[in-house]
Amino acid sequence: MLQPKLKSKVRCTDLDIGEVTRVVLDPLSHEISHIVVSMNGSGERQVAMGHVQDVTDDAVQLRTRSADILSLPPFKREDYVTTHEVEISHLEDNIHVTPGEVLVPLPDLEKDVKRRTFFMNFTHVIGFLIGLPIAYPILRFLMQPMYADFDNQWLKVGNVSKIKQEDVGVQFKYKKAVKEVYMPVYEIEKNVWILRATPELLERVYQGKDSEFRDARGKAIWTNKKEVPYIAFSGKCPHLGCGFKWRQHKTLGQVFLCPCHLSIYDAGGKVLDGPAPRSLDALPIKVSAGGEVEIIDMEFKAGTKSQIRIV
Ligand code: FES
Numbered sequence: 641m642l643q644p645k646l647k648s649k650v651r652c653t654d655l656d657i658g659e660v661t662r663v664v665l666d667p668l669s670h671e672i673s674h675i676v677v678s679m680n681g682s683g684e685r686q687v688a689m690g691h692v693q694d695v696t697d698d699a700v701q702l703r704t705r706s707a708d709i710l711s712l713p714p715f716k717r718e719d720y721v722t723t724h725e726v727e728i729s730h731l732e733d734n735i736h737v738t739p740g741e742v743l744v745p746l747p748d749l750e751k752d753v754k755r756r757t758f759f760m761n762f763t764h765v766i767g768f769l770i771g772l773p774i775a776y777p778i779l780r781f782l783m784q785p786m787y788a789d790f791d792n793q794w795l796k797v798g799n800v801s802k803i804k805q806e807d808v809g810v811q812f813k814y815k816k817a818v819k820e821v822y823m824p825v826y827e828i829e830k831n832v833w834i835l836r837a838t839p840e841l842l843e844r845v846y847q848g849k850d851s852e853f854r855d856a857r858g859k860a861i862w863t864n865k866k867e868v869p870y871i872a873f874s875g876k877c878p879h880l881g882c883g884f885k886w887r888q889h890k891t892l893g894q895v896f897l898c899p900c901h902l903s904i905y906d907a908g909g910k911v912l913d914g915p916a917p918r919s920l921d922a923l924p925i926k927v928s929a930g931g932e933v934e935i936i937d938m939e940f941k942a943g944t945k946s947q948i949r950i951v
Contacts, residue, residue, distance in 0.1 A: 642695040643672060649699040650677045652706040660700060664720065675700060676715050684715035790949060792861050794926070794934040797832055800870065801931055807841050807907045809833045809886035809896055816937055831875035831883065832923060832935055833896065835907060845871060845908040853924050853936070862924040862936060872925040872935050879903050879916040881942040896920065917945045
C-alpha cells in the first residue's frame with residue numbers, strides 16, 4: 641500500500657470527511673501509525689492506519705463510517721512533537737511527507753509533566769514537614785534578636801547639680817552598651833538634653849497630665865509625673881536624626897536649634913520653625929534623692945509625625 645500523503649482527500653464509506661494534515665510515525669517501526677484528518681470544520685481526528693483500506697495518489701479510503709471517525713476524541717497536538725522539534729530526521733527517510741508535518745508521540749515521561757510536577761512538589765512538602773521540627777528551634781534561635789523586646793534598662797547619665805538655671809537645656813553624655821544580633825557587645829556614646837523646668841514650662845509640657853510610656857504590647861514601662869521638674873529629651877532631632885544644640889536665637893530667645901535643616905524647638909520641645917514633623921522626643925526620667933539622673937534610652941523613627949519606637 642502507498643503511504644498516505646499530506647492534503648490527500650479522506651473518504652469514509654459514506655462520504656468524504658476532510659483531508660490529511662499530518663501523519664504520526666511510530667518511532668520503533670518507522671511506519672506511519674496514524675493520519676491526522678482535518679474534518680471539514682469539525683476539528684481534527686487522529687485515525688489509526690487500521691481504519692485505512694486503500695491509499696491512492698491523492699486519496700485515503702477508510703473502511704469506516706464518518707460518524708465513527710467523528711466520534712473519535714479530538715486530536716491533541718500537545719501529545720506529539722514534530723520532526724523539527726526533536727532529532728529524528730532519520731525517520732523522514734522512511735516516509736515521503738513534508739518535514740515538520742510528521743509527528744512522533746511525546747515520550748510518556750514528558751507527557752506526564754503535570755503529574756510528575758505534582759509528585760515532585762508533594763515530595764518537597766513531605767520533606768519540609770519532616771524537616772520542620774528540626775529546623776524550627778534553630779530558626780527561632782537565629783531570629784530571636786529580630787523579635788526581642790526593646791531594652792528598657794535605666795541608664796545613669798549624671799547629676800542634676802550640673803544644671804545651674806531653670807528652663808535651660810543641658811546636655812548629658814553617656815555610654816550605652818550595644819549588642820547587635822550576633823556581634824560582640826560594644827559601647828557607643830549618646831547624649832540627652834535635660835532641663836529643670838519652671839512650673840510654667842511643666843504645665844506647657846504636661847498640660848496637666850502625667851506622661852505614660854508603654855511597650856509595644858501596651859504594658860506600662862514608666863510614668864513621668866507632671867510635678868517632677870526634670871524633663872529629658874532624646875539627643876536626636878525628629879526631622880532626620882541629627883544632633884541639636886541649645887542656642888540663643890536673635891528673635892526667639894533661647895531654643896533648641898538643629899543645624900542640619902534649621903529646625904527650632906522651644907524649651908518644652910515644641911517645634912517653632914523648620915521642617916521637623918513633631919516635637920522633641922521626651923524620655924522616661926527619674927532623679928534620685930542625691931540628684932543622680934537616670935533615663936531610659938529610647939529612639940524613634942525620624943521624619944514621621946507620630947512617634948514610632950525603633951530602639
Ligand atoms: S535633622 Fe534636624 S532639622 Fe533636619
